[in-house]
Amino acid sequence: MRVVLIGDSHSTVTNDYIKKKLEADGHEVPLTLQNVGWSIHTYVNRNALEDVPLANPDVVVVALGGNNAVLDSKKYGDKMAQFLTAIGYPKTKVIWVGPYYSDPNVTPRVARRHDWTQAWMVNNLPSDVSHIDMYPYSQTGHR
DSSP, X not given: XXXXXXXXXXXXXXXXXXXXXXXXXXXXXXXXXXXXXXXXXXXXXXXXXXXXXXXXXXXEEEEXXXXXXXXXXXXXXXXXXXXXXXXTTTTSEEEEEOOOOOOTTTOHHHHHHHHHHHHHHHHHXXXXXXXXXXXXXXXXXXX
């Protein structure tokens, strides 16, 4: 299987581990994209997804959401539709790793953004996009 990995700052660490594991299991990872501070908006607005269809992936694993600052359902939904189209959905399977938990007692603004984005994904991602809820895994010790 051919897998493309796309993400934000968390992916600068995790994509290397995921790629090694996938390749050890016999899969190809022809493209990884990870950019600190980026969101779906940044990837779309900078036309940074052009190489994804060229990699001809069977699956695209996306780990984005923590940098979302657009807390408007229509605007976020429109940009999400553009993002999904740019990576080859619905022909290509998409697995979406949601944002990490952020403690509202430490950074209330970040926690509000993460909570909003997580809820949007749970309620609005297409049903055939697999969503991995990172909140249960990132409540403690993930820093």
